[in-house]
Amino acid sequence: MFKKVKPNGFSLIEILFVLTIFMLLIRITLFPIGKLLDNQQERNFFRELQTTIYTVQMAAITSNENSTLSFTSESITMKSANQQPIHMNYPKNLHFKEAQDETFKFHASTGHINKFKTVTLYGKGYDYQIIFQIGKGRFRIAKQN
Template sequence: MLLVKPQVLPRNEKGFTLIESLIVLSIFLLIISLSSLLLRTQSIQLEKQLFFTQLKADLLYAQQHAITSQKLVSVNFVIPEKFYYIRKQNGEILIKREYSDKITVSEGSQKLFFRYHSNGNISSFGSIYFYIDGERYQMTFQLGRGRFYVIKS
Protein backbone atom coordinates (compact mmCIF):
# COMPACT_ATOMS: atom_id res chain seq x y z
CA MET A 1 0.00 0.00 0.00
CA LEU A 2 1.33 3.37 -1.03
CA LEU A 3 0.89 6.25 1.35
CA VAL A 4 0.53 9.73 -0.07
CA LYS A 5 1.66 12.58 2.06
CA PRO A 6 -0.77 15.53 1.98
CA GLN A 7 0.62 18.74 0.57
CA VAL A 8 0.70 21.69 2.82
CA LEU A 9 0.46 25.13 1.23
CA PRO A 10 2.86 27.77 2.45
CA ARG A 11 1.28 30.34 4.74
CA ASN A 12 2.32 33.32 2.61
CA GLU A 13 0.17 32.35 -0.43
CA LYS A 14 -3.18 34.07 -0.37
CA GLY A 15 -6.11 34.47 -2.82
CA PHE A 16 -7.06 37.58 -4.77
CA THR A 17 -8.17 40.63 -2.87
CA LEU A 18 -11.62 42.10 -3.31
CA ILE A 19 -10.21 45.08 -5.21
CA GLU A 20 -8.38 42.84 -7.70
CA SER A 21 -11.52 40.81 -8.30
CA LEU A 22 -13.63 43.95 -8.83
CA ILE A 23 -11.12 45.37 -11.32
CA VAL A 24 -11.15 42.16 -13.38
CA LEU A 25 -14.96 42.00 -13.23
CA SER A 26 -15.33 45.64 -14.33
CA ILE A 27 -12.96 45.12 -17.29
CA PHE A 28 -14.95 42.04 -18.31
CA LEU A 29 -18.26 43.95 -18.12
CA LEU A 30 -16.80 46.82 -20.13
CA ILE A 31 -15.72 44.47 -22.93
CA ILE A 32 -19.14 42.75 -22.96
CA SER A 33 -21.06 46.06 -23.11
CA LEU A 34 -18.91 47.41 -25.96
CA SER A 35 -19.36 44.25 -27.99
CA SER A 36 -23.16 44.36 -27.54
CA LEU A 37 -23.23 47.93 -28.90
CA LEU A 38 -21.26 46.87 -31.96
CA LEU A 39 -23.50 43.86 -32.54
CA ARG A 40 -26.66 46.02 -32.42
CA THR A 41 -25.59 48.01 -35.49
CA GLN A 42 -24.73 44.80 -37.31
CA SER A 43 -28.14 43.28 -36.56
CA ILE A 44 -30.00 46.34 -37.86
CA GLN A 45 -27.90 46.33 -41.03
CA LEU A 46 -28.57 42.62 -41.49
CA GLU A 47 -32.30 43.12 -40.93
CA LYS A 48 -32.43 45.82 -43.64
CA GLN A 49 -30.57 43.66 -46.10
CA LEU A 50 -32.77 40.64 -45.36
CA PHE A 51 -36.00 42.65 -45.71
CA PHE A 52 -35.11 44.19 -49.08
CA THR A 53 -33.69 40.95 -50.47
CA GLN A 54 -36.86 39.07 -49.52
CA LEU A 55 -39.17 41.81 -50.82
CA LYS A 56 -37.35 42.00 -54.16
CA ALA A 57 -37.49 38.22 -54.55
CA ASP A 58 -41.21 38.17 -53.71
CA LEU A 59 -42.02 40.93 -56.22
CA LEU A 60 -40.05 39.19 -58.96
CA TYR A 61 -41.87 35.95 -58.11
CA ALA A 62 -45.24 37.77 -58.37
CA GLN A 63 -44.26 39.16 -61.76
CA GLN A 64 -43.09 35.76 -63.04
CA HIS A 65 -46.24 34.08 -61.75
CA ALA A 66 -48.38 36.63 -63.59
CA ILE A 67 -46.48 35.96 -66.81
CA THR A 68 -46.55 32.16 -66.57
CA SER A 69 -50.18 31.85 -65.45
CA GLN A 70 -51.35 34.65 -67.79
CA LYS A 71 -53.48 36.12 -64.98
CA LEU A 72 -53.38 39.17 -62.75
CA VAL A 73 -51.35 38.98 -59.54
CA SER A 74 -51.99 41.55 -56.80
CA VAL A 75 -49.53 42.91 -54.24
CA ASN A 76 -50.83 44.62 -51.12
CA PHE A 77 -49.07 46.14 -48.10
CA VAL A 78 -51.12 46.11 -44.90
CA ILE A 79 -49.52 48.81 -42.76
CA PRO A 80 -51.19 48.42 -39.32
CA GLU A 81 -50.51 44.67 -39.14
CA LYS A 82 -46.97 44.97 -40.60
CA PHE A 83 -47.24 42.45 -43.44
CA TYR A 84 -47.66 42.25 -47.20
CA TYR A 85 -49.28 39.60 -49.34
CA ILE A 86 -49.29 38.52 -52.96
CA ARG A 87 -52.55 37.13 -54.27
CA LYS A 88 -53.68 35.40 -57.45
CA GLN A 89 -56.60 36.67 -59.48
CA ASN A 90 -58.90 34.00 -57.98
CA GLY A 91 -58.14 35.25 -54.44
CA GLU A 92 -55.68 32.52 -53.45
CA ILE A 93 -52.75 33.92 -51.49
CA LEU A 94 -49.35 33.04 -52.95
CA ILE A 95 -47.18 34.72 -50.31
CA LYS A 96 -47.88 36.41 -47.00
CA ARG A 97 -44.84 37.91 -45.23
CA GLU A 98 -44.68 39.76 -41.95
CA TYR A 99 -41.93 42.30 -41.41
CA SER A 100 -40.28 43.83 -38.36
CA ASP A 101 -41.81 46.50 -36.16
CA LYS A 102 -38.69 48.57 -36.87
CA ILE A 103 -39.79 48.96 -40.52
CA THR A 104 -42.41 51.52 -41.52
CA VAL A 105 -43.97 51.55 -44.99
CA SER A 106 -45.68 54.58 -46.51
CA GLU A 107 -46.99 55.29 -49.94
CA GLY A 108 -45.48 57.94 -52.10
CA SER A 109 -46.63 58.37 -55.67
CA GLN A 110 -47.27 54.59 -55.79
CA LYS A 111 -50.23 53.13 -53.92
CA LEU A 112 -49.63 50.26 -51.50
CA PHE A 113 -51.83 48.06 -53.68
CA PHE A 114 -50.82 47.26 -57.25
CA ARG A 115 -51.07 44.46 -59.80
CA TYR A 116 -48.87 42.68 -62.25
CA HIS A 117 -50.58 42.03 -65.59
CA SER A 118 -50.21 38.85 -67.63
CA ASN A 119 -47.43 40.43 -69.70
CA GLY A 120 -45.41 41.34 -66.57
CA ASN A 121 -46.23 45.05 -66.64
CA ILE A 122 -47.23 46.78 -63.43
CA SER A 123 -50.63 48.46 -63.13
CA SER A 124 -49.21 51.75 -61.81
CA PHE A 125 -45.80 53.27 -61.36
CA GLY A 126 -44.24 55.45 -58.71
CA SER A 127 -42.47 55.19 -55.37
CA ILE A 128 -43.08 53.53 -52.00
CA TYR A 129 -41.06 54.66 -48.97
CA PHE A 130 -39.59 52.48 -46.24
CA TYR A 131 -38.27 53.90 -42.96
CA ILE A 132 -35.79 51.71 -41.10
CA ASP A 133 -33.81 52.91 -38.08
CA GLY A 134 -34.24 56.58 -38.99
CA GLU A 135 -33.20 56.09 -42.61
CA ARG A 136 -35.50 56.44 -45.60
CA TYR A 137 -35.43 54.07 -48.55
CA GLN A 138 -37.32 54.63 -51.78
CA MET A 139 -38.55 51.74 -53.92
CA THR A 140 -39.38 53.05 -57.37
CA PHE A 141 -41.45 51.11 -59.90
CA GLN A 142 -40.78 52.14 -63.48
CA LEU A 143 -43.27 52.50 -66.26
CA GLY A 144 -43.09 49.61 -68.68
CA ARG A 145 -41.92 46.13 -67.79
CA GLY A 146 -42.52 46.31 -64.03
CA ARG A 147 -38.89 46.93 -63.17
CA PHE A 148 -38.05 48.47 -59.82
CA TYR A 149 -35.07 49.56 -57.75
CA VAL A 150 -34.35 50.64 -54.17
CA ILE A 151 -32.25 53.65 -53.19
CA LYS A 152 -31.46 55.28 -49.89
CA SER A 153 -32.93 58.77 -49.99
Protein backbone atom coordinates in the same frame (compact mmCIF):
# COMPACT_ATOMS: atom_id res chain seq x y z
CA MET B 1 7.51 34.58 17.45
CA PHE B 2 4.78 35.57 15.09
CA LYS B 3 4.91 34.38 11.52
CA LYS B 4 3.67 36.64 8.78
CA VAL B 5 0.89 35.10 6.77
CA LYS B 6 1.39 35.37 3.02
CA PRO B 7 -1.82 35.90 1.06
CA ASN B 8 -2.50 33.06 -1.39
CA GLY B 9 -5.42 34.64 -3.21
CA PHE B 10 -6.92 37.86 -4.45
CA SER B 11 -8.72 40.39 -2.34
CA LEU B 12 -12.35 41.21 -2.96
CA ILE B 13 -11.48 44.64 -4.37
CA GLU B 14 -9.06 43.13 -6.90
CA ILE B 15 -11.69 40.65 -8.09
CA LEU B 16 -14.33 43.39 -8.42
CA PHE B 17 -11.90 45.56 -10.36
CA VAL B 18 -11.14 42.77 -12.84
CA LEU B 19 -14.84 41.96 -13.25
CA THR B 20 -15.62 45.64 -13.89
CA ILE B 21 -13.00 45.82 -16.65
CA PHE B 22 -14.27 42.55 -18.12
CA MET B 23 -17.90 43.79 -18.17
CA LEU B 24 -16.82 47.07 -19.78
CA LEU B 25 -15.04 45.19 -22.57
CA ILE B 26 -18.08 43.02 -23.18
CA ARG B 27 -20.36 46.06 -23.29
CA ILE B 28 -18.11 47.87 -25.77
CA THR B 29 -18.07 44.89 -28.14
CA LEU B 30 -21.78 44.03 -27.90
CA PHE B 31 -23.15 47.54 -28.52
CA PRO B 32 -22.17 47.71 -32.24
CA ILE B 33 -23.35 44.13 -32.83
CA GLY B 34 -27.00 45.12 -32.30
CA LYS B 35 -26.76 47.79 -34.99
CA LEU B 36 -25.05 45.34 -37.35
CA LEU B 37 -27.83 42.80 -36.79
CA ASP B 38 -30.50 45.42 -37.58
CA ASN B 39 -28.70 46.38 -40.80
CA GLN B 40 -28.36 42.74 -41.83
CA GLN B 41 -32.04 42.14 -41.10
CA GLU B 42 -32.97 45.07 -43.38
CA ARG B 43 -30.73 43.79 -46.19
CA ASN B 44 -32.24 40.31 -45.92
CA PHE B 45 -35.76 41.75 -45.94
CA PHE B 46 -35.14 43.70 -49.15
CA ARG B 47 -33.50 40.71 -50.85
CA GLU B 48 -36.52 38.60 -49.97
CA LEU B 49 -38.85 41.39 -51.15
CA GLN B 50 -37.07 41.59 -54.51
CA THR B 51 -37.31 37.83 -54.97
CA THR B 52 -40.99 37.82 -54.04
CA ILE B 53 -41.83 40.66 -56.44
CA TYR B 54 -40.10 38.82 -59.26
CA THR B 55 -41.96 35.64 -58.31
CA VAL B 56 -45.35 37.40 -58.37
CA GLN B 57 -44.50 38.97 -61.73
CA MET B 58 -43.49 35.60 -63.17
CA ALA B 59 -46.67 34.02 -61.78
CA ALA B 60 -48.73 36.60 -63.69
CA ILE B 61 -46.88 35.78 -66.89
CA THR B 62 -46.95 32.00 -66.58
CA SER B 63 -50.52 31.62 -65.29
CA ASN B 64 -51.88 34.28 -67.67
CA GLU B 65 -53.81 35.84 -64.76
CA ASN B 66 -53.22 39.11 -62.93
CA SER B 67 -51.21 39.16 -59.72
CA THR B 68 -51.25 41.84 -57.02
CA LEU B 69 -48.75 43.29 -54.57
CA SER B 70 -50.16 45.25 -51.61
CA PHE B 71 -48.34 47.39 -49.05
CA THR B 72 -50.24 47.83 -45.78
CA SER B 73 -49.19 49.15 -42.39
CA GLU B 74 -48.83 45.59 -41.04
CA SER B 75 -47.31 43.64 -43.93
CA ILE B 76 -46.74 43.22 -47.64
CA THR B 77 -49.16 40.82 -49.35
CA MET B 78 -48.60 39.12 -52.69
CA LYS B 79 -51.49 37.36 -54.41
CA SER B 80 -51.24 35.38 -57.60
CA ALA B 81 -53.66 33.08 -59.36
CA ASN B 82 -54.41 29.70 -57.79
CA GLN B 83 -51.96 30.28 -54.92
CA GLN B 84 -52.30 31.21 -51.29
CA PRO B 85 -51.47 34.86 -50.51
CA ILE B 86 -47.91 35.41 -49.31
CA HIS B 87 -47.53 37.76 -46.34
CA MET B 88 -44.22 39.38 -45.45
CA ASN B 89 -44.03 41.19 -42.13
CA TYR B 90 -41.78 44.21 -41.86
CA PRO B 91 -38.68 43.94 -39.68
CA LYS B 92 -39.06 45.58 -36.27
CA ASN B 93 -37.14 48.68 -37.37
CA LEU B 94 -39.01 49.35 -40.67
CA HIS B 95 -42.47 50.95 -40.94
CA PHE B 96 -44.89 51.80 -43.73
CA LYS B 97 -46.61 55.08 -42.74
CA GLU B 98 -48.67 56.07 -45.77
CA ALA B 99 -52.24 57.31 -45.32
CA GLN B 100 -53.65 54.53 -47.48
CA ASP B 101 -52.55 51.10 -48.59
CA GLU B 102 -50.80 50.78 -51.94
CA THR B 103 -51.73 47.99 -54.36
CA PHE B 104 -49.93 47.22 -57.59
CA LYS B 105 -51.23 44.87 -60.25
CA PHE B 106 -49.02 42.84 -62.59
CA HIS B 107 -50.86 42.24 -65.85
CA ALA B 108 -51.35 38.76 -67.19
CA SER B 109 -49.08 37.48 -69.97
CA THR B 110 -46.80 40.56 -69.98
CA GLY B 111 -45.99 41.13 -66.31
CA HIS B 112 -46.28 44.88 -66.77
CA ILE B 113 -47.22 46.90 -63.71
CA ASN B 114 -50.42 49.01 -63.71
CA LYS B 115 -49.00 52.24 -62.21
CA PHE B 116 -45.79 53.93 -61.32
CA LYS B 117 -45.36 55.00 -57.73
CA THR B 118 -42.75 55.29 -55.00
CA VAL B 119 -43.41 53.49 -51.74
CA THR B 120 -41.34 54.60 -48.74
CA LEU B 121 -40.44 52.39 -45.80
CA TYR B 122 -39.15 54.35 -42.82
CA GLY B 123 -36.38 52.95 -40.63
CA LYS B 124 -34.39 54.10 -37.63
CA GLY B 125 -31.29 55.20 -39.50
CA TYR B 126 -32.34 55.11 -43.14
CA ASP B 127 -35.46 55.40 -45.24
CA TYR B 128 -35.93 53.08 -48.20
CA GLN B 129 -37.82 53.91 -51.36
CA ILE B 130 -39.21 51.16 -53.55
CA ILE B 131 -39.62 52.85 -56.91
CA PHE B 132 -41.96 51.12 -59.34
CA GLN B 133 -41.48 52.25 -62.92
CA ILE B 134 -44.24 52.06 -65.49
CA GLY B 135 -43.83 49.54 -68.24
CA LYS B 136 -42.20 46.17 -67.90
CA GLY B 137 -42.74 45.82 -64.15
CA ARG B 138 -39.33 47.17 -63.30
CA PHE B 139 -38.55 48.46 -59.84
CA ARG B 140 -35.57 49.48 -57.78
CA ILE B 141 -34.85 50.05 -54.11
CA ALA B 142 -33.07 53.25 -53.06
CA LYS B 143 -31.60 53.86 -49.60
CA GLN B 144 -31.78 57.42 -48.24
CA ASN B 145 -30.51 59.14 -45.08
